[in-house]
Amino acid sequence: MKADKAKVTRLLKTARGQIDGLLKMVEEDRYCVDVSNQLMAAQAILQKVNNEIIHAHLRNCVKEGFSEGKEEEKIEEIVKLIDKLSK
Template identity: 60%
Template sequence: MQADKKQITRLLKTARGQVDGILKMVEEDRYCIDIVHQLMATEALLNKVNKEILTAHLKVCVNEAETREEKEEKIEELVSLLGRIMK
């Protein structure tokens, strides 16, 4: 992985803490909308992590592919991934 591992690790640990907090909220029967807000915040954080990793993949892995075939393969992986994300 070519993304900033320190930043990614920090963000993922934050997301893990948020999920733990959400679990506690569910166990305590907290107000549904409050839980949904926390879920949305966690999703946003995970989307940020995903964007960072995909950006690094484009800048490094795809850009530094040695042959045209390797580049096309990596681009096709991204196209396939985006197809699953955008359903």
């Protein structure tokens, strides 16, 4: 993985903290809207992590693949990823 590991790790730990908070909120039978807001916050952080990883992949792994003559393989990889992201 070529992404900034410190940044990714920090964000994932933040998301883990939010998920732990969500579990506690569910156990405490907290208000639905509050739980939903917390869920959206955790999802936003996970999306940010995914974006960081994808950007690093494009800047490094795909660029490297193109220089090694693996253009079609890397393009197909990105097309499949875009398909997953658009579902």
